[in-house]
Amino acid sequence: MGNTHPGATSPLGMVSACAYSGAYPTGYGRYAKNTEGVPEEMFDRLQASGFTHFQQSGTGAIRKYYNYVRVTPMVQPLDDLGQSWPLEDERAEAGYYAANLDTGVRCEITVGEKVAVHRYTFPDHHSARVVVDLSCGGLGIDLGRTIPLRAQAESMGHGRAQGTVVMEGIPLSVFIEVESPGWRQMLWYDRRLIPGGTRLDFDSIRHTTLRPFGMLFMGPTRAGQTIEVRMGFSLRGCDQARANLERECGAAGDSAFETVKARTRASWRNHLGRIQVDGGTPARRTVMATALYHSLIKPCIADDESPNWPDPGPYAFDVCTMWDIYKTQMPLLSAIAPDRYGDMLESLIRVCEEEGNFPIGYRMARGADRFFRQASALAHTALADAHALKRPGIDWTWALVHMVDDLRRLYGEDFWEHGVVHPITHTLDLAYAHHCTAKVARALNDHRLAADLERRSQGWINAFDPATGLLKDSEFYEGGKWNYSFRLIHDMAGRIELAGGDRAFARMLDRFFGYGCEPVKQPGRGPDPIEMAAGYALNRFEGLNNEPDMEVPWAYHYAGRPDRTAEILNSALTWQFGTGPGGLPGNDDSGGLSAWYVWASLGLFPVAGQNMFLVNTPAFERATMQVEGGEFVIETSGFRESPIGVDGIDRDPAPQYVQSATLNGRPLHATHLTAADVHHGGRLHLRLGPEPSDWGHGNRPPSLSDPHPKEQR
Incomplete structure (x- = not known):
């Protein structure tokens, strides 16, 4: 269950659109909500009651899943609204989704940044209709619905209508144009038409008082006749929704579907073209392209759309799983979409100013989702990296103020006073955030503040039990102490010494990854x-379905064993990802997992907050990234293609190991690069071989207590 959907999206755009079943995970699926094992099926088929807008991508058990403004093409009476029909002949491309309803209607959708355009091809019928349901929201499962708080709808005639629904405190406005000459339009409430009515107003809606409501357009169709529905969205009112529609779709009366589709397709081609790979199996190239696509759907970044502050500027939402994306997806956006990444950081700073916290999760809702249990103070890592790369457009003095203030909030207050806090993982988060903030403070010449933050950042050691070399007993979110004990903190040299040195640390990692152990039986349905509990008690690597484990394969680098990293990454890339349904090993978490796949396939891993990339064996013979400085090329010699079965899937490929490396023609003895090395462009050459070598054994990545390691300890 990657929890993704095949609907139409644009790169980092505000709007998505997809068929709606009401089931888990995104409203497109057919499962009941679950958190462990194989999910229970709600339906035995793919089905839809219409097509909704604003979907999550890859998230797990978060509170709500948008699915606002349902559009349903019908040849049935309005009483049948909400009924689901089988989906047939689905087709999905970047920026485009199509399917047949078994009512005989062909349905196509494309989206722009702030618009959606639907095209419906009807059978011959005396009274076809397009029904817009403004009351729809969330999932059709227990406690899954999102109820509008207030709403208004207006029928303006000539195929135009508009409305605003306040969902979770946010006013979502839509302006609609329906190209349907000769059709009638009406408002409806509780599945009853309101003849002659031009406006509906609801000042207060409750779960007990909600009745569905919206607009309806209807008239006769001949076989093969198409009806186009153009929808502009805004979080700042109907006038701005109309302006967004005109900007992206052109003048009323003009067909916009192909124009918007072509523009979004070109945007996707531009974004996906920023990483090119050569070699590898067809299956790997397919998964790589899909992973890059999923990495660029979220967050949603909309210019001048904040409903919470009136000023112009970027507004980013669906930063839903910061505890995943700060490690992988945010560094990827920084590398290949730096302008949009800068907009996201600017928006996060503004959220902190307006709401008092850097968000751990931030959706299209009033107030940040604080996700207290998951993590603390994660935006500091992205800001530290951006400052080290000299990102323009950010007032760093202003940013530093908020970084420091945020360290004292929530769990940070106890950490400030005692140097340790439970859940114990927050001690690691906060110590690391102090380290990241100290780097920005020192660069801005506030040396007194930097010294105090650096001293507090050493509190990471308070999280560990010296007797075991693992984290202290505590509560852990989605994992146990083993899952969290091998994070890439700012003082890995000190952490390895606490564990007993390189060999002892490597043995602990070997145990965690199950070297020499029997395979683990996977849980089934329910x-x-x-x-x-017995599975968790094994204290084993859970695979990449568990976000704390994402970075752990790279911990071997700090103990001088990059060969182990190569083995684990080779196994994960081969066996945990595929091209069909179920091709992701767990929640994609807003692109965090897919971005991990992209980096691992390139043979790089960003150490967020440390302005550094770790280097290992890539999955492709050659790769090129378009970065700010031009091209960063990763090329290999001695690359061996994996054996392929008749179904195109890799067949038990043996790992390859780096024998030597050069960066821009000069020998690279270390297993790491600075982020500037990558972002400024250059050429990394890796010579590969079938056996482990001594490359990287003696020159480790830097640590706080050992910033320039040279010799093997």
Whole structure:
């Protein structure tokens, strides 16, 4: 369950659109909500009651899943609204989704940054209709609905209508144009038409008082006749929604579908073309392209759309799983979409100013999702990296003020006073955030502040039990102490010494990854809690379905064993990802997991907050990234293609190991690069071989207590 959907999206755009079943995970699926094991099926087929807008991508058990403004093409009476029909002949491309309803209607959708355009091809019928349901929201499962708080709808005639629904405190406005000459339009409430009515107003809606409402357009169709529905969205009112529609779709009366589709397709081609790979199996190239696509759907970044502050500027939402994306996806956006990445950081700073916290999760809702259990103070890593790269457009003095203030909020207050806080993982988060903030403070010549922050950043050691070399007993979110004990903190040299040195640390990692152990039986449908508890008690790598484990394969680098990293990455890339349904090993988490795949396939891993990339064996013979400084090329010699079965899937490829490396023609003995090395462009050459070498054993990545390691300890 990657929890993604095949609907139409634009790169980092505000609007998405997809078929709506009401089931988990995104409203497109057919499952009941679950957090462990294989999910229970709600339906035995793909089906839809219409097509909704604003979907999550890859998230797990978060509170709500938008699915606002449902559009349903019908040849049935309005009483049948909400009924689901089988989906047939689905087709999905970047920026485009199409399917047949078994009512005989062909449905196509494309989106721009702030618009959606639907095209419906009807059968011959005396009374076809397009129904817009403004009351729809969330999922059709227990406690899954999102109820509008207030709403208004207006029928303006001549195929035009508009409305605003306040969902979770946010006013979502839509302006609609329906190209349907000769059709009638009306408002409806509780599945009853309101003849002659031009406006609906609801000042207060509750779960007990909600009745569906919206607009309807209807008239006769001949076989093969198409009806186009153009929709502009805004979080700042109907006038801006109309302006967005005109900007992206052109004048009323003009067909916009092909124009918007072509523009979004070109935008996707531009974004996806920023990483090119050669070699590797067809399956790997397919998964790589898909992973890059999923990495560029979220967050949604909309210019001049904040409903919470009136000023112009970028507004980013669906920063839903910061505890995943700060490690992988945010560094990817920084590398290949730096302008939009800068807009996201600017928006996060503004959220902190307006709401008092850097968000751990931030959706299209009033107030940040604080996700107290997951993590603390994660935006500091992205800001530290951006400052080190001299990102323009950010007032760094202003940013530093908010970085420092945020360290004292929530769990940070206890850390400030005691140097340790439970859940113990927050101690690591906060110590690391102090380190990142100290780097910005020192660069801005506030040396007194920097010294204090650096001293507090050493509190990472308070999280560990010297007797075991692992984290202290505590509560852990989606994992246990083993999952969290191998994070790439700012003082890995000190952390390895605490574990007993290189060999002892490597042995702990070997145990975690199951070297020499029997395979673990995976849980099935509805696993018993006893079975799940026994699995967690193994203290093993759970695979990449668990965000704390994302960075752990790279911890071997700090112990001088990059060969182990190569083995684990080769296994994960081969066996945990595929081209069909179920091709992701767990929640994609807003692109965090897919971005991990992109980096691992390139043979790089960004160490967020440390302005550094770790280097290992890539999955492709050659790759090129378009970065600010031009091209960063990763090329290999001795690359061996994996054996392929008849179905195109890799067949048990043996890992390859780096024998030597050069950067821009000069020998590279270390297993790391600075982020500037990558962002400024250059050429990394890796000579590969079938056996481990001594490359990287003696020159480790820097650590706080050992910033220039040279010799093997």
